[in-house]
């Protein structure tokens with residue numbers, strides 16, 4: 451199979467879908483890998499390293515899309531990339547379709563086969579291709595939040611850990627999954643007063659057992675969210691209903707009752723965001739202020755630490771890329787229910803239920819599509 455890896459084109463996105471180590475594995479398995487020239491240069495993965503691993507360097511994304519059987523990327527395809535996809539071509543990348551009707555329409559029109567990293571599952575109820583980036587984004591959420599709390603950013607001027615004689619900041623994390631616990635760990639490490647809310651009692655029990663009394667856990671409902679958010683210096687939005695649009699848990703009315711200069715970091719923005727007042731921002735212009743509250747809503751946070759993120763992501767994606775290349779997409783999806791769960795669009799049909807429902811498309815079950 452010919453596997454094509456274009457350079458990412460989203461704002462300040464320097465991750466790349468495959469490292470030279472991944473190229474080496476695919477080439478050893480008999481595949482051809484074409485990489486866009488300078489696709490990894492910004493993060494120290496040079497053209498020479500890719501060539502030494504056996505890749506062919508190609509100048510333009512157009513040529514990659516024209517030649518490859520499978521396109522491997524990081525971020526959701528931008529409109530001009532969607533238009534380059536060919537009928538029957540495989541696309542393997544993050545998609546986040548539920549809050550993105552425009553991309554969904556273009557992918558349906560492309561007649562391609564679009565497999566989303568973020569809905570691939572594992573045997574433990576997890577999302578193994580989202581998890582590495584959620585680890586990164588959860589940890590970054592506290593760095594971003596701490597910076598946004600500085601006066602010069604419009605923040606309250608509060609240091610997360612406080613100092614002797616001055617209380618630490620109150621950090622509230624909504625959603626205790628991978629993003630949530632990584633954010634909580636960083637915030638606890640800096641000495642903040644941390645509370646985490648989730649609506650899964652087993653998850654809260656697990657977090658309590660692991661972190662003990664340093665981490666306060668609360669069951670998430672309208673009342674607890676309201677009370678915690680109003681008292682917070684920094685709120686991290688980290689909820690997920692897989693594949694679906696994020697529920698709006700914090701409203702404009704809540705913001706009016708918060709301390710002016712408090713900070714919201716909406717990590718769930720890639721699924722539409724869990725704060726009513728969130729809209730996606732970029733690394734170039736990451737924050738804005740609404741109702742006196744600083745909002746940080748970067749939809750590709752891990753792109754900010756693109757080198758770490760590229761290795762973390764590709765460690766997880768490579769076995770699936772190898773399966774797709776070795777077996778072809780149909781057999782690979784038939785053999786692995788977890789990879790099948792990643793299929794969001796198959797040749798003009800939406801094959802992920804939550805996406806079909808929220809965007810009003812007829813739903814075709816993925817298993818039916820791959821018969």
Ligand SMILES: NC(=O)C1=CN([C@@H]2O[C@H](COP(=O)(O)OP(=O)(O)OC[C@H]3O[C@@H](n4cnc5c(N)ncnc54)[C@H](O)[C@@H]3O)[C@@H](O)[C@H]2O)C=CC1
Pocket residue numbers: 568577580581583584585587624625626627628629630647648649650653670688689690691696697699716717718719720721748749750751752
């Ligand atoms: N902005 C960015 O750059 C990035 C965003 N993300 C996003 O972060 C979000 C969270 O991802 P993960 O932590 O990996 O998901 P996860 O599935 O590990 O955790 C989500 C948690 O939210 C909880 N939850 C659901 N509804 C809730 C509610 N009403 N109240 C409280 N908790 C609730 C679930 O029980 C679960 O524990 C996703 O939208 C993901 O796409 C992930 C990586 C990067």
Ligand SMILES: CC(=O)C(=O)O
Pocket residue numbers: 525544580583584720749750751752753
């Ligand atoms: C998960 C995701 O959307 C990202 O890493 O950018």
Ligand SMILES: [Mg+2]
Pocket residue numbers: 720749750751
């Ligand atoms: Mg994202």
